[in-house]
Amino acid sequence: MGWITHLKSAVTNILGRGRVENDMQEELQRHIESRVEDLQRSGVTRDEATRRARIEFGSVEQFKEECREERGGFWLETFGSDVRFGLRMLRKTPGFTAIAILTIALGIGANTAVFSAMNTVLLRSLPLPHPEQLVHLTLPNDQPWGASNTGDGDTSFSEPVFEALRKEKTVFSGLMAYVPLSESKAAVRWDEEPEEAEVDMVSGDFFTGLGAHFVRGHGFSMQDEVNHAPVAVLSYAYWTGRLARNPSTIGRTIYVKGVPFTVIGVAGDGFFGMEPGFSTDVWVPLQSRTDLNPWGNSPTVNTLYGSPKWWCLRLIGRLQPGVTKTEAMTKLDPVFQQTALIGLGTLDPKAPKPMLALADAKGIEGADSIYDQPIKILMAMVGLVLAIACGNVAMLLLARNAAREREFTLRITLGAGRRRILAQLLTESFLLVAGGGLLGWLFARLSSEALSAWAGMEVPFPLDANVLLFTGTISVACAVVFGIAPIRAATRIPSGLGVKAASTAGTATNKGRWAGRLVIAGQMALCLMLLVGAGLLVRSLRQYETLPLGLRADGVLVFGTSPLNAHTDKQKELFYQTLLARMRTLPGVESATVVENRPGSGWSNNDIFAIDGAVPNGSFKDVGMRANDVGPDFFHVLGVPILRGRDISEADCQGHRRVALVNETFVKRFFPNGDALGHAVGGEKPENSSTIIGVAGDSKYTSVGEKPKPMVYFNYSTGGSISDMHVELHTNGDPESLIPSVRMVLRELDPNLPMQKPMTQRAQFDESYSQARLFARLAMFFGLIAVLLVSTGLYGTLAYRVSKRTPEIGLRMAMGAQRMQVLWMVLRESLIMSAVAVAVGLPSAFGGALLMRSMLFGVMPGDWRSFAIALAGILMVVLAASMIPARRAASVDPMVALRYE
């Protein structure tokens, strides 16, 4: 019976609110009338009877309110009217409302944006059906000793391992392989103009196994893999960005590295492929053609199907329903151990045993190790910002409610229940949080794209259900914090019936003041932590920016090439010779060379080379070397100083002379006493080694942040195979102005040849610490917000107090207090608060700095400069925010102040 009646009564009450009100009014009125009649009958005059009836009945309005509470649907109805009332009250104070909502929005928006990044990178499941069944196959011990590897050592598998594991049908409903066609982007062409695109080769069941949807056409079949069919699937983002969602794209031909493929499908929106942090543009089935070798590797070294010891394929599996990772591993491991040896013979017993592992396909594969800590630190930073913002809004609410005491007293006297007033205040807080949350969501929407671009990710950070839940949770947390303010106000309303004029002075109780001081001191401490963090990150960035590279990065243009029509080393060599010759004749080009791994791009060759026929003893960590294949005049073009000996010459290259240069660190490590010149480096056999003809200064190779390592520069024409090379051009003018003329030359040489990722060497090195730059900028931004919030909060509170204390100050001055004393009185309060804040904040900041140690570069966590700057910052904020109210207090005219009282 119960709830249906309740519901019915609630519905009638809400729908027929006017009628119910009238009925109630009439019923009570009838009662009083009847009573009056009865009293008159007993001989009382009409006036007296009316008076007595009213007294006997009591307060009509109060009982009406109680009746309303007793009938159903009351809470809904009053909630509606509370919301209306709240909106009206907030509209009456637009300044307060705007500041409160903006402050909340800033806090919630920053948190939502950073959380959306964390969600994408670390938490989010792939946007595919049953993502919990998807696992990445990984190699915690890297690929076996002696294998040849391209790609990340812990995620690349050999073709035989893939073929064996995919046969385990009881474990996997599908095991999919994918591998890029190029180390960066591959050359593609739709029309005349060659361009670049991210192209992946995938197994035939890639789309069916993942369960990817298609907006146009369809994906590949196993037959496509077996036949290495010339068909292609485009990503939705590429179809949108490059082809403007042209519906007639299906059936068109795209030339990938000069090979024609027919487009058969466009994958669904939101599917970016499996490449960590990158959006794949085009997928094609695994190809056996040597000119479409994985990673753009030279087929003379490895081919996909002909080199069993080449570990280059990434694998993602879909587990059979109900199969756990542990069960899967017990079946997969024996197969893996057996097939891992194919092409390698026996394993070195001392080398670490190859190990297979399954990892949940969550977030962005491989990105967790890079971004895990930084993102958590960012989360902590925005958490601090939110705490400061909440503090400000809570203080604002407290002050506002204190100022409304007279209103509350009046309303209680008129019959409003204390609970009703509290409910109304809570509704106001709720409205503020709702407004702030919505606006914050908007901020996050706008900033998440910028954040993704800053982070150098091609994948957007979507605001999905996880993020919505997160934002909702922190909004509720804020609402709870702000709920405390009205409760304080409501309990402080004086009881009693007299409408007492709210006194102008001394309303803030001592207890209230202490709470306010604690909040402000807490905010300052949090702000100090943020400033120290920001200072450390900015100083790290400065380190990156000012670190000498050992080469001249300015005035050098670099771009990648992949000569599609050159298949043999002879042809490639000819191509690069011709290209360099043409480049040197271009107006503005001072000198030109080629290099295998573009400096600053993160790529490097790592190996242990024999010196004078003997491999140095020691682990890879101790004697590991880096190498690069370079063309003529490399050191001249890049401005790397040659300390002894000479540069590699054009004649060296054309004559295939086995010559090499080494760096200073190499000499220090391997020739501590003698001269390296004339010694041999390379293979163990003399015919495979090169003569050292020069010693160059140390220069940065993979990134700005790297430590110097022993380095060998080989003549690129003698390496045994020539890879796709990057071209370096030195100019005295603006390097980027060379791009159009270079592009023309390339097209004359081969119409399929794009200029790959052309940029200045400076920009390339800048890219190598883009993460540090991103975090420094974000931390600075958060620090700035914190400073703004703390200073406005402090200023607002002090200004409010001073205005409340104006009569008291006037009295003091009338009694002979000096202006300096009054000034000091106000300043002292802020200084005490900041002293407390520093006492708490400094150790906390140091603790925080220790946690972010891994993000610092060239700066210790205890870096005194960062701490000094942060302290100075806090002090400046405090003084700036206190000075205006303090001066206003000091300039109080005693006569005016006293008259005011």
Added chain:
Amino acid sequence: MGEQAQLLPGTLDLLILKAVSLGPLHGYGVLLRIEQISGKALLVEQGALYPALFRLVRQGLLKASWGTSENNRRAKFYELTAAGKKRLRQEQEDWQRLAAAMSSVLAAEPGEV
């Protein structure tokens, strides 16, 4: 004015249910009947009657309908629902048990212990 209404908590509801059980009544009638059957020993605070009536309607123990009073005025009449009758029986039994227990406790003499 508070002292008059110092009925034990819950007793007002029981009084109303009992009064209405003797025949449908409007609010003022409920008041009069309670006065009458209690021999004016129990005085109900007049205004407080209405929140109690609203509460009993919401709980489904009473139903209300507009009708015409003895002096030909429009008035809202209350009567017991089936649930109201059941509740009244139950509360009556509870009350009588409590009253009996209380009176036997209070009637105890020193010698009887």
